[in-house]
Amino acid sequence: MRWGFFLREALRGLRRSSAPALAALLTVLLTAVVLGVFIPIVQATTGTANEVRSRVVVDVYIKESASATEQADLRTAIEKTANVKSVEYISKQEALARARDKNPKAFEEGAELLGSNPLPASFRVTPEDPDKLDQVVTRLNAGGEPQLAAIDEVRDREEDTDKILSATGLVKALTAGLAVLLVVASIALIANTIRLSVFARRREVEVMKLVGATNWFIRWPFVIEGIIVGFFGGLLAVLLLGVVKTTFVDPLSDRFALLAAPDTIDFPLLVVVLMFACITVSALGSGITLRRFLRV
Amino acid sequence: MAVANTERVGARPKTPLDVPVVEFNDVTKVYDGGSVAVQSASMRIGRGEFVFLVGPTGCGKSTCIRLLMKELEPSRGEVSIAGRPLSEVPRSRVPYLRRNIGVVFQDYKLLPHRTVYDNVAYSLQVIGESRKEIRRKVPDILRLVGLSTKLHNFPNELSGGEQQRVSVARAFVNHPPLLLADEPTGNLDPETSIGIMQLIYRINRTGTTVIVATHDKEMVDKMRRRVIELREGRIVRDELSGLYRPDESTTEFAVRLRGELGIGAEGHPN
Numbered sequence: 014m015r016w017g018f019f020l021r022e023a024l025r026g027l028r029r030s031s032a033p034a035l036a037a038l039l040t041v042l043l044t045a046v047v048l049g050v051f052i053p054i055v056q057a058t059t060g061t062a063n064e065v066r067s068r069v070v071v072d073v074y075i076k077e078s079a080s081a082t083e084q085a086d087l088r089t090a091i092e093k094t095a096n097v098k099s100v101e102y103i104s105k106q107e108a109l110a111r112a113r114d115k116n117p118k119a120f121e122e123g124a125e126l127l128g129s130n131p132l133p134a135s136f137r138v139t140p141e142d143p144d145k146l147d148q149v150v151t152r153l154n155a156g157g158e159p160q161l162a163a164i165d166e167v168r169d170r171e172e173d174t175d176k177i178l179s180a181t182g183l184v185k186a187l188t189a190g191l192a193v194l195l196v197v198a199s200i201a202l203i204a205n206t207i208r209l210s211v212f213a214r215r216r217e218v219e220v221m222k223l224v225g226a227t228n229w230f231i232r233w234p235f236v237i238e239g240i241i242v243g244f245f246g247g248l249l250a251v252l253l254l255g256v257v258k259t260t261f262v263d264p265l266s267d268r269f270a271l272l273a274a275p276d277t278i279d280f281p282l283l284v285v286v287l288m289f290a291c292i293t294v295s296a297l298g299s300g301i302t303l304r305r306f307l308r309v
Numbered sequence: 310m311a312v313a314n315t316e317r318v319g320a321r322p323k324t325p326l327d328v329p330v331v332e333f334n335d336v337t338k339v340y341d342g343g344s345v346a347v348q349s350a351s352m353r354i355g356r357g358e359f360v361f362l363v364g365p366t367g368c369g370k371s372t373c374i375r376l377l378m379k380e381l382e383p384s385r386g387e388v389s390i391a392g393r394p395l396s397e398v399p400r401s402r403v404p405y406l407r408r409n410i411g412v413v414f415q416d417y418k419l420l421p422h423r424t425v426y427d428n429v430a431y432s433l434q435v436i437g438e439s440r441k442e443i444r445r446k447v448p449d450i451l452r453l454v455g456l457s458t459k460l461h462n463f464p465n466e467l468s469g470g471e472q473q474r475v476s477v478a479r480a481f482v483n484h485p486p487l488l489l490a491d492e493p494t495g496n497l498d499p500e501t502s503i504g505i506m507q508l509i510y511r512i513n514r515t516g517t518t519v520i521v522a523t524h525d526k527e528m529v530d531k532m533r534r535r536v537i538e539l540r541e542g543r544i545v546r547d548e549l550s551g552l553y554r555p556d557e558s559t560t561e562f563a564v565r566l567r568g569e570l571g572i573g574a575e576g577h578p579n
Contacts, residue, residue, distance in 0.1 A: 018434060029422050220418045223378070224432040224479065225408035227401075 022234035026214070027241065033210030034242055040206045041246025041295055042253075044199035045287050049254040051195055052278055052286075055188045062181035069143040069177055071150060071169045073136040079163035084134075087163040091136055094152045096145050101137040108132040133165060143178060200294055207242075207298040211235060215306040228307045235299040243295025247288040254287075255280070328392040329353040330487055330518040331377065336386035338372050338542075346372035348542040349386070354520065356486075359513045361529050362522040363553055364539035370522035373539070374491045377520075378410060379403050390487065408436055411480030411517075413509075415492035417472045419464040419479075425451065426460040429479045436483065446482055454478045454508055470501035477505065481512050488512055490521040494528060502528060526553035 027034050073091060075084060091100050103111070109130050140146050146169060154167035221231050258280060278286070331354040338347040347369040354360050362370045375381045376388050379395050388395045390406070398406050419428050426447055433443045451457050454474040464472050473493060480488055490509060494502035506521075506528055513519040523529065529536060530552045538546035 015437070025422075217420050217422075220420055221431070221435070222404070223407065223412055223418065224435055225404045225406075225410075226435040227404040230404075230435060 019233040019237055023237035023241065026234055026238050030210050030213055033206070033213060034238070037203065037206040037210055037242050037295070038246045038249075040203050041243055041291050042250045044202060045247050045250030045291050046253055048195065048199060048290070049250060049283060049287055051192065052283060055192050056278060058188045059185050062184045065177055066143045066181050067139065069140065069146060069174050071138040071140070071146065071153070071167060073138060073153060073167050074133045074165040075135060076163055076165040077133060083163040087161055088136060090161055091138055091153065094149055096141045096148045097138055098141045099139045101139070103135050103137055105130050105132055105134050108135065143174070146174060200298075203294050204298040204302065207239065207295065208302045211299065211302045211306070218303065218306045222307065231307065232300055232303050235303050236296050239296035239299030240292055243292035244288070246295070247291030250291070251284045251287055254283075329389075330356050330358075330391055331520065332387075332389040332392075333373070333376075334387045334389070336376065336383045336388055338369075338376060338381060339384045345542050347376070347383075347539075350539070350542070350544050351386075352537055352544060352547065354518060356518055357513070357516050359510065359519045359532075359534045360521070361532070361534060361536045361553075362520060362539060363524060363526075363529055363536055365524065368539040369542040370539055371491055372542075374412075374489050374520070374522055377487075377489060378412065379406060404435075408432075408483060409485050409487065411483070411485040411488040413473070413476050413480050413488070413490040413493045415495035417464070417469075417476045419472060419475055421464055424461045424463055425456060425467070425475050428464070428475055429482050432479050432482055450478045450482045451475075453511075468501075469496050470498075470504060473497060473501075473505050474508065477508050477512070481517075484515075484517070486517060488517050488519045490519070490523075492523055492525075493521060494523065494525050499527065506532065529553040 073087075075087065079087070088100060088102070091097060109132050112132060138149060140149050150167060150169045153161070153164065218231055331352075333350050333352045336347055336350045337345070339345050350369070350373070362373060364370055372381065376383055376395075377390065379398060382396070390410075395406070420431065423431065429447045429450060430443050433446060438446075448457065448460065451460060454477055456471060456474055456478070459467060459471065464475065467475070473496075477493075488509070493509065494505055497505065502525060509519055509521065510532070533550045533552075535550065536546065536548050536552070537544055
């Protein structure tokens, strides 16, 4: 009986103040669409940034004289070092092949000129956390002195690493900042629109209080109104996003890597997140803005 | 129905006859701006009484009404209803307090987008009355106030007098033990006013304590009920069957008028 009453009151409220309710619905719809577009973009960007960061490596060059057992010992020693994610062995031949790939012209005659392969074998060490690369370097190469017998030299390509870290860090911070701004702006916008629709009925709220209605008796219909508005705003936004995704984005994603970025949110999950956010913000917005008028 | 009724009475402990329904004990209300609305007011209003609060605008009548509804807190002193100090009523219980007080305002305060029927029904829905009871009680009370033909009209389709009748019906549909009316006839012509006062009087006859704040001199003079006069926040008169102003000879009248207008007393006393 009671919930039926609240629901009827909410529907009555929506019917009566249909213009502000529609404005609130549109606001929810638009912000949800913007968020729905922005969330995958943020993820794709941070994903790309992380991918770039994973290229931060330390090269450990092995002494020419090191025996096979010494090399194996070195490998286990490196693998045991803190913050090391993986170790890759690059043989002399491989090193030469890679160098040739990078700069084919120099090797057209170079290899013959040199006679033998001058490049040493090495271990390429990928750190767990690129920001703490120093840890690995100091463990292996404290004060510029190799700590293990088989190591010839440890190179962390400091300049490249610093550049990668600062550039990707900036990108990540920027997108995170934008995401926060966008969420705050969405909430403020929705709350403000709802305020207008509640404000138009503040006199009524006052009268209700005077005849002895409890705060929640007054508030529930408004909250239900918020839920309805949030639900339909979110639903329309999701439908719109779905249409755009299937007609524009999916056909293009074969050609553009960013669109097909693997670690972006799944569409069904995105739908759930957006619907939940819309309904919560809208319902809370209605409930909270009422508080001012309930203090009679 | 019976259950709901005992509940309501139970919420307000059954008071012996000597406990006043309303008691002001040295009440002072100073608004935040520093203006004093009520000053050291003390009064006791017994069960079933019909009391006029009179005085010029700004004398503190409305403040008294709002203090009784716990819309405002007194700055000093204590307001009690049925022996219970309002300062002991927590905020969350205020709605339950108000369900025991019917209120009628000068500007009716109806819900503009609800029909007459729904306006009255709302105060029953608030206390969780069943739909069946609502369907029974609302037409009854609307017949009592003479609006049985306008159930489905909206407030803006009614005359001022009719709107005030709706407001009285809404205030009384719960049969509260206390009815407060703040200038109930302030916006109405004399003829309509009589109808409204008649209605309020009828409610009083059922045993409900009624407090009417008004500056409708004629009405007070005609009704001859208890009158409490406020002036600049102080209670200056409390008569059991009074007039808006006590009888005065023409001489006294002239002296008072001159005094009020700031003219010296040297004129002809006539």
